[in-house]
Amino acid sequence: MKPSILVARAVFPEVLQKLAQHFEVESNQSDETWSKAQLTDKLRDKAGAFTTGTDRIDAEVLAACPQLKICANMAVGYNNFDIAAMTAAGVLATNTPDVLTETTADFGFALMMATARRMTESEHYLRAGQWTKWSYDMFAGSDIHGATLGILGMGRIGQGIAKRGAHGFGMNVVYHNRSRLDAASEAACKARYVSKEELLKTADHLVLVLPYSAASHHAIGAAELAQMKPTATLVNIARGGIVDDAALAAALRDRRIAAAGLDVFEGEPAVHPDLLTVPNVVLTPHIASASVPTRLAMANLAADNLIAFFTQGKALTPLNAA
Ligand code: GLV
Secondary structure: OOOEEEEOOOOOHHHHHHHHOOOEEEEOOOOOOOOHHHHHHHHOOOOEEEEOOOOOEOHHHHHHOOOOOEEEEOOOOOOOEOHHHHHHOOOEEEOOOOOOHHHHHHHHHHHHHHHHOOHHHHHHHHHOOOOOOOOOOOOOOOOOOOOEEEEEOOOHHHHHHHHHHHHHHOOEEEEEOOOOOOHHHHHHHOEEEOOHHHHHHHOOEEEEOOOOOHHHOOOEOHHHHHHOOOOOEEEEOOOOOOEOHHHHHHHHHOOOOOEEEEOOOOOOOOOOHHHHHOOOEEEOOOOOOOOHHHHHHHHHHHHHHHHHHHHHOOOOOEOOOO
16 A cells, blocks of 8 residues: 655645655645644644645644654755654654755845845836936945855855855855855855854845754844944845844834845744835745746655655655654
8 A cells, every 4th residue: 555645735736646656645735724733633644744844843743643754845944843853753854955056046146136236126116106217326226246245054055145146246255154164165155254243244245044943043133233234235045033023124224234135034924014114125925946947846856755765765865864
């Protein structure tokens, strides 16, 4: 008998078809928003799960699902998983690294450019019929080329953004990370390791690409924003909760920094109401990895993790040793 799995969110039909060759599949192809109780209920008799960042797998869920062996996340981030609880319950966790690196770095760079050059703010002005004449300082923003690019979190995506900045736009790249890169990786990114304080003080454009954890909660709050240049921009493509969104909205309103670009939010899909009222912020709905080829590659990798685990006893990109 085929093992039974749950696909917790809608996914590409061809990926569902591939899964159906190996598994009894229950899927949420209508993409309903399930409560934790509904997700738990659906998972109760399943051996595997295809999850996304919106599906929380914690000790409570695991306790109700003793047959569960693996959760394959269609995301590189996995803060929706309680990894310690999964390991304790003998449940393997997998994610989708590498396949989204370049697409997400493209988006981070695009969001930085849109933020610095005030693209959405000026588009709203145009659409509202307010553009009646040219003027010398209309939506004048800051330059990307030649500016100092600061990166907090220098993993694969951070390095992708650094390379784009250093090699494509002649940017001076500084970064801070839990651990310093080796000399060859620093040279490839033309990046200089600095303290967090120096990063905050020197960046013209600061991009956040670090994973969310208790340690990175509100890594950027009022105190950090106060250290940034008043002309600086801040981009968050990492996770909601890394930035204190209320403090950021206040800093943007008071022009303590020039502008922000946000793809992720505390409590998303809700967005802090103050962020919706300040003009100097570019807002996107958590789409940094959303190119069609990359989303397909992510879905295939999550599916292949399930297939490899059940057919060969070994997942492709495991996160724990369950
Ligand atoms: C998206 O946010 C991901 O973690 O893949």
